[in-house]
Structure formats: structure tokens, C-alpha cells
Amino acid sequence: MIPRVLEPEVVDSQEEARDYDAMDHSAVNARFCEDFLNLAPDVSRVLDVGTGTALIPIELCRLSPRAHVVGVDLSEEMLAIGRENVARAGLEARVELARLDAKQTGRARGEFSAVVSNSIVHHIPEPLDALREMHRLVAPQGVLFVRDLCRPVDLETCDALVDAYAPEPRDVSEPAAASHRRQRELLRASLRASLTVDEVREIAAALGIPRGAVAATSDRHWTLAWRRPVS
Numbered sequence: 001m002i003p004r005v006l007e008p009e010v011v012d013s014q015e016e017a018r019d020y021d022a023m024d025h026s027a028v029n030a031r032f033c034e035d036f037l038n039l040a041p042d043v044s045r046v047l048d049v050g051t052g053t054a055l056i057p058i059e060l061c062r063l064s065p066r067a068h069v070v071g072v073d074l075s076e077e078m079l080a081i082g083r084e085n086v087a088r089a090g091l092e093a094r095v096e097l098a099r100l101d102a103k104q105t106g107r108a109r110g111e112f113s114a115v116v117s118n119s120i121v122h123h124i125p126e127p128l129d130a131l132r133e134m135h136r137l138v139a140p141q142g143v144l145f146v147r148d149l150c151r152p153v154d155l156e157t158c159d160a161l162v163d164a165y166a167p168e169p170r171d172v173s174e175p176a177a178a179s180h181r182r183q184r185e186l187l188r189a190s191l192r193a194s195l196t197v198d199e200v201r202e203i204a205a206a207l208g209i210p211r212g213a214v215a216a217t218s219d220r221h222w223t224l225a226w227r228r229p230v231s
Contacts, residue, residue: 005192010074017077032118033059040143047112049102050120054082057095072100103129110139121148122194135207138228146224149194162188197222
């Protein structure tokens with residue numbers, strides 16, 4: 001297994017934020033939201049940790065008319081684009097965005113009927129801190145649903161995943177090609193910074209979550225899906 005190589009915790013440049021938003025996340029985001037809603041179809045108040053440019057809150061609101069989502073992120077550059085996306089979708093009344101630290105949000109214990117997160121854990125140097133905070137915020141009978149990239153076993157597998165999901169562009173302008181090259185490097189860095197399924201299971205166990213709540217759910221993702229007991 002290749003070692004974990006950390007990447008910056010916060011996207012702090014407008015260029016990186018725009019590149020991220022320009023990537024086609026639609027299929028991955030739709031699958032994330034559909035899988036979550038299969039587990040929690042009647043959810044109302046949701047916290048999205050590491051919301052980025054607010055694509056998950058927008059998709060959740062599209063799929064679930066009852067959903068109201070609070071999206072938090074440390075990157076003001078990401079949130080600025082997120083506010084544009086929310087306004088464009090006409091969802092200002094159902095989506096609230098706030099600059100908060102995933103490791104210490106300051107929100108009340110058990111405040112949310114569901115806490116979700118898509119691809120933030122690999123940004124955190126000590127993932128236990130972020131997952132502990134998400135765990136704290138889930139109400140009794142509420143759902144914790146976290147998905148992220150899974151670190152490949154070797155560099156060859158990492159490169160193959162980058163080629164599969166961010167292939168080299170052809171017949172495009174140089175500015176477009178440069179943007180796409182940055183997107184490829186972002187994906188490669190994210191894969192190298194990610195956790196393995198076994199590492200996530202260790203963290204889950206430390207929080208009192210059964211190891212079986214964590215599973216590999218694609219060729220490049222793990223998912224933690226857990227409902228808090230009443231007591």
C-alpha cells in the first residue's frame with residue numbers, strides 16, 4: 001500500500017475552486033444523494049460537511065422536497081462559488097452556507113437529523129477529529145453518511161484511476177487543456193491523500209461505530225453509513 005501523502009486542508013485560491021467546480025461531479029453527486037436518501041428518505045435538517053461549491057446541497061434539495069441543508073466549509077473561495085450556485089438554483093430559502101471548521105463546528109450536539117460528507121475526509125490531516133465532530137452532531141435515530149476516495153494500493157492503480165476518470169483532453173484550446181491538467185493533478189493528489197477502508201474502520205471503531213458500517217462502494221470510494229441508536 002502506498003503511503004498517505006497529505007494535500008492542503010483548505011482550497012484557498014479562486015483558480016483551484018473554479019477548476020473544482022468545473023469538473024463534472026454530476027453522476028457522483030447524484031449517486032451519493034440517492035444512496036443517502038435510500039437510507040434516510042424522510043430526512044429534513046441535514047448538515048453537509050465540506051460542502052465545497054454546494055453541489056451536494058443543491059442535488060439533495062432537488063431530490064428531496066423536504067430537505068433543508070446547512071453546508072459548511074473552511075474555504076471562502078469555495079463558498080463564494082457555492083453561493084452563486086445556490087442562487088442560480090433558486091434555493092436560498094433551503095440552503096444555508098457557513099464558513100466553519102469540520103473538526104469543530106460550534107453547532108449543538110445532536111442538532112441534525114442527518115450529517116453527510118462527500119470527499120472531505122481526505123483533506124483532513126487527522127480524520128478522526130472530523131469524524132468525531134460529525135458523529136457528535138447526529139441526533140438520536142439520525143444518520144451519518146460519509147463517502148470519500150479510497151487510497152490505491154500502488155502508483156500504477158492511482159494513475160489508471162486518474163486516466164479513467166480524468167482522461168487526457170484532446171482537440172481543445174490550450175487554456176482548456178491547462179485547466180484539465182490541473183484537474184488531473186487534483187484527482188491524483190486526492191487519491192494519494194485518501195484513507196483505506198481498513199483505516200476508516202479503525203476510526204469508526206474508536207467512535208463506537210461498528211466496523212461493518214464502512215465498506216468499499218466503488219473502485220475508488222469507501223462509504224460509512226450508520227444510524228445512531230435511540231440511546
